[in-house]
Amino acid sequence: MLLRNGGPESPSLLNFEITGVDLYWERTLETPASDEFERKIISQQIKEIGRRGKFLNFFLSDYHFLLHLRMSGDVLIQPKSEPPGKHHRLSLYFNNGLKFSFIDPRKFGRAWLVTDPDTILGNLGPEPFSEEFTPNSLYTALKSHSRQIKPLLMDQTFIAGLGNIYTDETLFYAKIHPLTKSDQITEEQSNQLVESIRFVLAEGIKNNGASIDWVYRGGDFQNYFQIYGRKGQKCEVCGDVIERITVGQRSTFICPTCQPEPAIN
DNA sequence: ACGAGCGCCTGTCGGC
């Protein structure tokens, strides 16, 4: 997310009033309809900004503005006078001369304006850094399904926040093959999963995320990938050659030695 | 319950 220029002198939108809206791509706004959205959001102020899973949660005076960046979304604070770029999808104007813009080349990102954020966030699984997410709770949850571990970890109702890269990195550190059935995971592996998930996410956050092509700007986590995107290169742990397979229709990278295929599938 | 297939979109890259 491009809220760069962090620091004390960073421009803030908190407690300024929204004075107008531009919606450049209708489908970006999931709910409500654009006229109702505009009527309701004008004169609102941002009181606080939070996050739940992959959703941004803007606490407004009377509503919640939720935003999911999906594949190619980004946000930007600009002067109101700046002309919209080719990929601007939604802008909110404030009474301090600034605008908040959602930019999204692939148009997959979505926004919601709701009274109760749980209507959107209510089905999300636990936060990986929360106290309720423990080796025990994970092990029990894994046992309650018989699913391929990779798609299960990417299921946002199972655990919130893991995407394709972080899941591959996690499974590599935990030495688990992505096709392993969740109910075949041992207690020890489950413990290792909790540790690996938290480690990989913390590394990603520390490095401001990854920038792996023209649209994902900002961080340099890609320089620390152990497995993702490294097909044909050597595993840093054992020296074997990294392979690319497909799991759940997603590009998946494994070390065939560190992550042996499950016996039963 | 689970997993595959597909749609939604635009842009980049590599091969010919």
Added chain:
DNA sequence: TGCCGACAGGCGCTCG
């Protein structure tokens, strides 16, 4: 150079 397919950090839907 141009064309064409593969591919991209997500997710919701249908179908068997």
